[in-house]
Amino acid sequence: MRYIDPHIHMVSRITDDYQRMAQAGCVAVTEPAFWAGFDRSSAQGFYDYYVQLTEVEPKRAAQFGIAHHCWLCINPKEAEDPGFAREVIALIPGFLDKPNVLGIGEIGLNKNSKNELEILEAQIDLAAQHDQLILVHTPHLEDKLKGTKLIMDAIRNHGSIDPGRVLIDHVEEHTVGPVLDRGFWAGMTLYPDTKMTPQRAADVIEMCGKERLWINSAGDWGCSDPLAVPKCQQEMRLRGHPLATIEQISYENPLRFLSQSGRFKTSE
């Protein structure tokens, strides 16, 4: 069954993962800029990363018939030094015209600090200035609920961002309601130990419906599963969800949100 994985960090995955994803039905991925597991020592390190996301990775994906798109930003884990972060942000406009760039992301908060919030606001403004979609990272574990509220407030306070052009990712049972209620799109990340399991994601779909919701693997350099989306499709099939619902969650909803960029396409 075809699917889109709208959040996966393929720079951290091996080429065999592309092959297995294609065999499982993946027709497109989108890759947000994120923390590499260590802090970069210079803005030039981010420049090289943006080249990898916009030039190298699309070619690697294309070998397996998967369309590759990306989002650019400085992630909140490296936002505690605002001067450095602003130096990185200044590089981003130079990449926004690359054909696979969909918007600004994954911006957000990590520990909900004042500096993180300042850099989040700067990148919300960058998205507004360049009419870009936004992909939001919400904090982990005990920091998620507070961080999600602060992020939604920051977007609302900017005043010129349509929530229908913002996807707030890594929602769980305690944040999905407020995110959808405020008009945003919500992403459920399927992780082995934290965030969501395929079973809980199917529960949320049963409780909250299938509008403005998507699922993703967020596969990266840690414990994660690049085949998490087809595993959730399987969970939904076994529960008796109609194929149309499974298709909407794993293909049509991401297609609808991402197509607002004017650039998104699948390999079909």
Next chain:
Amino acid sequence: MPRDALVDRYFLEHRAKLLDVAAFLDRLDRSEAPADSNEDFRIEALQRAISLLIDEKGERAKRVLELFSDPTDTPIDKAPMKGADGAYSAK
């Protein structure tokens, strides 16, 4: 999904997970107690969360997540680390 089919499909999986929690609590009992005799805040949160599972008030997953969450609403001055503990400590 009909209730009996749901039980058939998920019971053994969650029986195993429950035993994992039970064995973890037993393991804690066998471990050396902290010098100050104060329980780790994460274990205290876990114990409170377990009590939510049997209060029959529904929305257990949501309420457990809320119980583990930072209840404050203003940004902190500086990020103390990059990771997260899994439960909130006011200290």
